[in-house]
Amino acid sequence: MIFPKKILLGALVLIIVGLVVFFLVIKEGPENAVDESSSESGEEVQKARDLPLPVKVTTAEKGNLIIKLKAPGEAVTNKKIAMKAEVSGVVQKLNVEESQHVKQGDLLVQLDDREYRLNLERADAERLSKLSTILVEKKFGELGEIPVSSDREKIQKAKEEYDNASELFRKGLISRKNFEQASADYELALIESGEKKDEILAASKGLTQSEVEVKKARLDLEKTEIRAPFSGIITDIKISPREHLSSGRELFSLVDISHIQVYAKVLESEIGRLQVGREVEIKFSAYPEKVFKGRTKAISPIINPEDKTCKVVIEVDNPGEEIKPGMHAEVEIPAEIYKDRLLIPQEAVLVRSGRKLAFVVKDGLAKWRYLEVGLENEDYAEIIDGVKEGEVVIIEGHFTLAHDARVRIVE
Numbered sequence: 001m002i003f004p005k006k007i008l009l010g011a012l013v014l015i016i017v018g019l020v021v022f023f024l025v026i027k028e029g030p031e032n033a034v035d036e037s038s039s040e041s042g043e044e045v046q047k048a049r050d051l052p053l054p055v056k057v058t059t060a061e062k063g064n065l066i067i068k069l070k071a072p073g074e075a076v077t078n079k080k081i082a083m084k085a086e087v088s089g090v091v092q093k094l095n096v097e098e099s100q101h102v103k104q105g106d107l108l109v110q111l112d113d114r115e116y117r118l119n120l121e122r123a124d125a126e127r128l129s130k131l132s133t134i135l136v137e138k139k140f141g142e143l144g145e146i147p148v149s150s151d152r153e154k155i156q157k158a159k160e161e162y163d164n165a166s167e168l169f170r171k172g173l174i175s176r177k178n179f180e181q182a183s184a185d186y187e188l189a190l191i192e193s194g195e196k197k198d199e200i201l202a203a204s205k206g207l208t209q210s211e212v213e214v215k216k217a218r219l220d221l222e223k224t225e226i227r228a229p230f231s232g233i234i235t236d237i238k239i240s241p242r243e244h245l246s247s248g249r250e251l252f253s254l255v256d257i258s259h260i261q262v263y264a265k266v267l268e269s270e271i272g273r274l275q276v277g278r279e280v281e282i283k284f285s286a287y288p289e290k291v292f293k294g295r296t297k298a299i300s301p302i303i304n305p306e307d308k309t310c311k312v313v314i315e316v317d318n319p320g321e322e323i324k325p326g327m328h329a330e331v332e333i334p335a336e337i338y339k340d341r342l343l344i345p346q347e348a349v350l351v352r353s354g355r356k357l358a359f360v361v362k363d364g365l366a367k368w369r370y371l372e373v374g375l376e377n378e379d380y381a382e383i384i385d386g387v388k389e390g391e392v393v394i395i396e397g398h399f400t401l402a403h404d405a406r407v408r409i410v411e
Contacts, residue, residue: 052408056396057361060344060387065375067336069273073264073282073314073329079230079256080325085245086223087111094241096234096252106228109239109251113224120217127210158185232256233321257325260318262294264331265309273335274299280314281332284323292316292323296333343380344387347395349373358387359394359401361409366394368403 089111096108165182168174237252239245262282266274276299282292294316303310314331316323348358349371356373359366374382387393394407401407 052364052406053366053401054397054410055359055361055366055394055401055407056411057392057394057409058345058348060342060383060389060391060393062340062389063343063380065338065341065343065377065380065382066334067338067375067377068281068332069266069270069335071264071266071312071331071333073262073331075260075262075284075316075323075325075327075329077255077257077259077325078261079232079259080253081229082253083108083226083251085109085111085226085247085249085251087116087220088245088247089113089115089224091239091241091243091245094239096237098235098237100234101232102228102234102254103231104228107225108228108234109226111224111226111245113221116217116221116224120214120221123210123213123217127214130210161185226251228254230254230256231258255325257318257321257323260316260323260325261297262314262316262329262331264312264314264329264333265304265307266312266333268303268308268310270335271299271310274312274333278334280334282314282316283330284327286324286327287322338375338382341375341382342387342389344383344393345395346376346379346381348393348398349381350398359398360387361392361394361407364406364408366398366401366403366405366407 091109092112093107093110095106095110096102102108162182162185165174165179169176169179232254233256235253235255239249239251245251274296276296278296280294280296282294283290284292294314296312297315298313300311300313312331312333314333344358350357350359356371358369358371360369361367369386371381371386372384374384376382392409394401397407
C-alpha cells in the first residue's frame with residue numbers, strides 16, 4: 001500500500017506546481033499588456049499637449065468708450081391725418097384700398113361734380129353781366145368822375161407812415177389799433193389819388209362780389225376731387241362707392257411711415273447726461289436680432305409726475321417700412337463719451353480667483369496678464385495696466401488656457 005501513496009503524493013505535487021506556473025503566466029500577461037498600453041497612451045497625451053490650441057484674437061486699440069443708457073420706447077408717426085370730405089356729394093370713384101401706397105397728388109376720391117360745375121357757370125355768368133355793365137357805362141360816360149388829388153406828398157407821407165407802422169407792429173412795438181389806423185390813412189390817400197378808381201367802380205356795380213362768388217364756386221368744384229396731400233399708406237377706410245357724403249365726413253386715414261419717431265422714457269436723474277443729435281441704437285421686439293439706428297431730435301422740458309421720466313424724441317429712417325407705429329422698442333442712448341481710451345472687448349476679460357486677467361499672444365504662446373480695468377460698458381473695458389496698445393489679446397478659446405500654452409490663431 002506504500003506504492004500507491006507515493007504515486008498519489010507525486011501527482012499532488014505536480015498539480016500544485018502546475019497551478020503555480022499557471023498563475024504566474026496569467027499575472028505576467030496582463031501586466032505586460034498594461035505596460036504596453038500605458039506607454040502608447042502616454043505618447044498620445046504628450047503629442048496632444050504639444051499641439052497648439054485654436055484661438056480667436058483681436059488687437060488692443062485706442063478709441064472712444066461710450067456709456068449708454070437703456071430706456072423703453074414706443075414707435076409713433078407724426079405724419080398721419082384723417083382725410084375728410086370738404087363738400088357734400090355722392091362718391092363717384094373710390095380709387096383706394098386698405099394698406100394701399102399712394103403718392104402725393106394722387107386722386108383718391110372723386111365726388112359727383114355736376115352741381116358744382118353748374119354753380120361755377122352761374123357765378124361766372126353773373127360776373128360777366130356786372131363787367132359788361134361797367135364797360136358800357138364807362139364807354140358812354142354815365143359814371144361820374146371821381147375827384148383826384150394832386151397832393152403826391154400826402155400820398156408819399158401816408159405810405160411812409162404805413163410802412164413804418166408795419167415794421168413796428170411786426171416787432172410788437174405798437175398796438176394793432178395804431179397799425180390799422182395807419183393802414184386806413186394810406187388806403188384813403190390812394191383812393192383820393194385815383195389810383196383805385198377801377199376798383200371803386202367795380203365795387204359800386206357789384207362786380208367785386210361776383211368775382212368772389214366765382215372764386216368760391218371754383219374752389220368748391222376743386223374740392224370734389226380729393227387728392228393725397230403727401231405720399232403714404234391708406235388705412236381705416238370708412239366709405240363705399242355711390243355713398244352720399246356730407247361735408248366733414250371722415251373718409252379714411254393717410255399715414256407716412258417712411259420716417260418714424262420713437263418716444264423713449266428716460267429717468268429724470270439721467271436727463272442731464274443726454275445731448276440732442278447723438279446717434280441712438282434701437283431694437284424692436286418684432287426684430288430681436290436687428291439693430292436700427294436713429295438720432296435724438298428733442299428732449300422734453302416736462303417731467304412726468306407719475307413715473308418721474310422725461311420723453312426723448314428719436315428720429316428713425318424707415319424706408320423698408322419694417323417699423324410700425326405702436327411697436328415697443330428698447331433704446332440705447334449714448335450718455336457719456338470718453339475719448340482716446342485703450343480698449344479691449346469684454347470677451348477678452350476673464351476672472352480667476354477674484355482678479356481680472358486676459359491672455360495675450362507672444363511667439364505662439366498664451367501669456368497670462370493681470371489687468372487694471374477702468375471704465376466699462378457692455379462691449380468694451382478700458383485698460384489702465386496689463387495690456388499695451390497693439391498687443392494681440394485672445395477673445396475666444398481661452399477659458400481653459402494656462403500660462404505659456406501653445407496657441408494657433410484662427411479666423
